[in-house]
Amino acid sequence: xxxxxxxxxxxxxxxxxxxxxxxxxxxxxxxxxxxxxxxxxxxxxxxxxxxxxxxxxxxxxxxxxxxxxxxxxxxxxxxxxxxxxxxxxxxxxxxxxxxxxxxxxxxxxxxxxxxxxxxxxxxx
Numbered sequence: 001x002x003x004x005x006x007x008x009x010x011x012x013x014x015x016x017x018x019x020x021x022x023x024x025x026x027x028x029x030x031x032x033x034x035x036x037x038x039x040x041x042x043x044x045x046x047x048x049x050x051x052x053x054x055x056x057x058x059x060x061x062x063x064x065x066x067x068x069x070x071x072x073x074x075x076x077x078x079x080x081x082x083x084x085x086x087x088x089x090x091x092x093x094x095x096x097x098x099x100x101x102x103x104x105x106x107x108x109x110x111x112x113x114x115x116x117x118x119x120x121x122x123x124x
Contacts, residue, residue: 020071022117023057026108039073052083056101057108059084 024035031050038051051072058068065077065084072080091098 017067017071019061019063019112019117020054020058020068022112022115023054023061023108024072026057026111027051027054030104041073048083049086052087053104055080055083056087057105060105 021035024038027033027050028035028038031046031053033047033050037047038054054072055068058072059065059080065080069075069077069080087101091101
């Protein structure tokens, strides 16, 4: 069993769902979209990019793709993986994107701590 599966097995699904929704609320506040739009099915480019940020933030906290997808609108793990990879690819290609993502992640972690959340089982 790989470490990610072990952490997932030890983390109640409720915690993963709460963390994924915290990511959605955080991204909603940053982008002007509603949480409902972020977890919905509409697919404009800017909305999808924002949705991908939700997936990426939750994944960076150690949540599995399935838990993230389930919590954020019933998306399958492949859709979540595609979003996480899109964000990671942008960070690799553009140093400014990487810098912005690191700052965004730090701000997200600070918001979790402020609200008494732990940030999940693992920090990548």
